[in-house]
Amino acid sequence: MSRLPGKTLARRIPAAIAGTAAVVALTAGSAMINAGTAAAEPVVPEGIAALIAQAAAISPEASAAVQQLIGTAGADQITAALDLPDIGVTKPQSFMYPAPTVGCGVAGEPVTVTLSSAQAGPNFPLPPWVEADHLRFQAIPGYVGIPKTSGLSVAWINIGTFKGGIVPxxxxxxxxxxxxxxxxxxxxxxxxxxALFGNVDYADGKTCIVLPTVGAFDA
Known part of the structure; x- marks a missing residue:
């Protein structure tokens, strides 16, 4: 699946951690075999054992590279076995401009703005959790209060598939x-x-009416 320029993906699982664990296990298995420990099958597959030995003979840098290689492969297997979401890190993408907002404000003013953004997936395991090919839309009105109800909505359309809708x-x-x-x-x-629009009712009785703002996002 192609990825658009606005999206930043991290590795599935930190390779150094998975690599270290994998190599420790494999090295321990090799030691057991070399010591004559009875086993029905070798703990370390011959190809991997040979790869580790070859890297050790070349340089510490080669050994570190092989550790990461083994760790990445092991991370993929763990992720698939546990049926985890794709692991990665993304940043929020802002709407084109703050949405003009009336009916609430700071210091008694009846006008303010609402900051809005969309965050693509995969963003996991750090919050907010967003799966691949999804967008999380969010809004922050410039008003200090506890929201009581949300009347905000987003109208959206994917210009590649022409799939779209209006969601609260x-x-x-x-x-x-x-x-x-x-x-x-x-x-x-x-x-x-x-396009984001709607209103937010607050516990203190104030209502922020959010006028439309628009944006383009990479999902």
Whole structure:
């Protein structure tokens, strides 16, 4: 699957950690075999054992490279076996401009702005969790208060597949049931155009009316 320039992916699992664990296990197995420990089958596959021995004979740098190679392969197997989401790190992509917002503000002002963004996947295991080919839309009105209800929505369209829709930003904080003003959307891979709009009601009775803002995002 192709990836667009705006997306930054990390390795599936830190290779150094997985590599170290794999090499420790393999080295221990080799020691057991060399000591004459009875075993039905070799603990270390011959090809891997030969690769480790060859790298050790070349240089410490070669050994480190082989450790990472083994660790990366082992990480892929672990991820597949546990059915984990793709592992990676992304950054939020901002809408083109802050959304003009009326009905609330700071220091008694009736006007403010709402900052909005979209974050692509895969973003795991760090929060917010976003799967590959998804976007998480989120908004932060410039008002100090506890949201009571979210009337925010996002209209979106993937210009590569022409798939689209209008979705409410209705995710809530568990236990407290407080609106997070966000939503993860299965947009599919590609360039996504989106518009955010709506309102947010607060516990103190204020309502922020968020006028539309638009943006283009790489999913």
């Amino acid at each position: 930003l209705d995710e809530k904080l568990p236990v407290l049931d407080t609106p997070l003003l966000s939503k993860v959307v299965d947009t599919g891979d590609g360039k996504v155009f989106a």
